[in-house]
Amino acid sequence: MLVLGAGVSGMWHHNTHVQHTVEIVSMEYRSDHELLREIKPLVGAFATSDGSGYVHAGAYRDFPFAPRWVVTPHLSAGAYAHGSKNNLGGRLEFQSGVDLFYRLDRGWRIGATLRHVSNAGTGDYNPGIETFAVLVSAPLR
Numbered sequence: 543m544l545v546l547g548a549g550v551s552g553m554w555h556h557n558t559h560v561q562h563t564v565e566i567v568s569m570e571y572r573s574d575h576e577l578l579r580e581i582k583p584l585v586g587a588f589a590t591s592d593g594s595g596y597v598h599a600g601a602y603r604d605f606p607f608a609p610r611w612v613v614t615p616h617l618s619a620g621a622y623a624h625g626s627k628n629n630l631g632g633r634l635e636f637q638s639g640v641d642l643f644y645r646l647d648r649g650w651r652i653g654a655t656l657r658h659v660s661n662a663g664t665g666d667y668n669p670g671i672e673t674f675a676v677l678v679s680a681p682l683r
Contacts, residue, residue: 545570549675552628559669562627565591593625614641632665649681
């Protein structure tokens, strides 16, 4: 499936390195190939209005909890380039998040996500940043 997102990042200004809220757009490919116990691979990227960019790869798992509702936690690692406003402290960054989807007909989904990107202490400093976005997921088959 292809997951497209749009929202805001850096809305919680909790340190001196993240003091600006910026717009964000994202795109992910989520494979249906099972790696282990319903865990599946993903690759993606995002760009922000201040010129930041991030490409990443990781894994996700869907947890259906009602006839049309799905919770999807995911983890990934990737390369980050900071823009003109927020600096996350390093090139290697890790993203964790959780999506809430409502399943539509023919495999489509709509939902929202809350994500955190951080270098886990591998950079010069580790401010971390949060993102909230709305999502549309389209089946590729």
